[in-house]
Amino acid sequence: MDADQKPEIGFEAAEIKACCATVYQSDVARFLLGTSFHPGGTQLTEYLGSLLHLGAQHQVLDIASGQGQSAITLAQRFGCHVLGIEYSADAVQQATEAARKSGLDHLVTFQEGDAEALPLADNGFDAVICECAFCTFPDKATAAAEFFRVLKPGGQLGLSDLTRVGAIPPELQGLLAWIACIADAQPLDAYTRYLTQAGLTVDLVEAHDEALQAMVQEIRGKLLGAELLVRLNKLTLPPSLDLEQARTLARAASTAIELRQFGYAILLAHKL
Numbered sequence: 001m002d003a004d005q006k007p008e009i010g011f012e013a014a015e016i017k018a019c020c021a022t023v024y025q026s027d028v029a030r031f032l033l034g035t036s037f038h039p040g041g042t043q044l045t046e047y048l049g050s051l052l053h054l055g056a057q058h059q060v061l062d063i064a065s066g067q068g069q070s071a072i073t074l075a076q077r078f079g080c081h082v083l084g085i086e087y088s089a090d091a092v093q094q095a096t097e098a099a100r101k102s103g104l105d106h107l108v109t110f111q112e113g114d115a116e117a118l119p120l121a122d123n124g125f126d127a128v129i130c131e132c133a134f135c136t137f138p139d140k141a142t143a144a145a146e147f148f149r150v151l152k153p154g155g156q157l158g159l160s161d162l163t164r165v166g167a168i169p170p171e172l173q174g175l176l177a178w179i180a181c182i183a184d185a186q187p188l189d190a191y192t193r194y195l196t197q198a199g200l201t202v203d204l205v206e207a208h209d210e211a212l213q214a215m216v217q218e219i220r221g222k223l224l225g226a227e228l229l230v231r232l233n234k235l236t237l238p239p240s241l242d243l244e245q246a247r248t249l250a251r252a253a254s255t256a257i258e259l260r261q262f263g264y265a266i267l268l269a270h271k272l
């Protein structure tokens with residue numbers, strides 16, 4: 001697919017965004033993933049921050065900030081100001097509470113918003129990060145144009161996301177697979193094209209496939225525990241999540257990762 005071509009997705013864009021937000025703000029997501037919802041966790045976030053050479057003078061934007069863990073980690077480690085934009089109002093509330101508890105709420109704030117229509121002025125940020133979320137945006141070209149718009153000239157983007165080689169196997173398609181960042185994972189060169197067509201210059205592409213394999217293995221282990229807790233009424237599932245389906249999906253994803261059909265990568269780019 002060309003980077004500027006609208007995807008044929010089979011679901012309404014609004015349905016994808018709402019389902020994604022509902023699943024990731026749920027107790028079961030926290031049970032399965034902790035508070036950092038991407039492969040490599042806070043360690044990979046810190047690494048991304050060091051690649052971006054973040055410092056106390058920088059204004060950073062975290063797009064699709066989830067529970068706020070990455071924004072808090074970057075502020076803690078580098079002393080930068082971070083604004084997290086997130087589609088889910090509940091996640092914004094949870095992240096705001098986490099920032100307050102961390103004592104870093106003077107540096108870290110969160111706001112509701114859509115990555116494809118950021119409620120922010122042009123040229124406001126020294127760095128933008130977006131971890132494990134770009135692949136879930138239905139209109140990636142528009143989201144990439146938004147990254148470009150809100151960056152200052154000379155500002156940098158740090159993107160980390162799922163990558164694929166070849167076609168998506170049928171067992172890894174569907175709404176749940178989309179939410180799990182699998183069904184619309186892009187080949188590395190497509191990510192590069194989206195960023196380049198938005199006006200950014202790509203400086204670095206780095207594979208971190210082992211982080212994805214480790215995350216999927218951990219989720220597979222925890223899914224058994226989640227099923228037990230649901231049966232005991234100690235964990236509530238969002239309506240769009242079926243644990244048996246999730247187990248089948250995780251098994252298929254694990255096989256696809258072993259076959260090197262899926263991986264995880266960091267891309268750095270800058271705005272001239």
Ligand SMILES: C[S@@+](CC[C@H](N)C(=O)[O-])C[C@H]1O[C@@H](n2cnc3c(N)ncnc32)[C@H](O)[C@@H]1O
Binds near residue numbers: 065068069085091
């Ligand atoms: C896999 S989670 C990643 C969260 C966070 N970046 C992290 O690494 O912990 C994907 C997040 O993207 C958010 N999201 C999905 N579509 C979005 C959109 N169009 N605009 C803003 N956030 C969105 C979801 O609500 C969810 O919190």
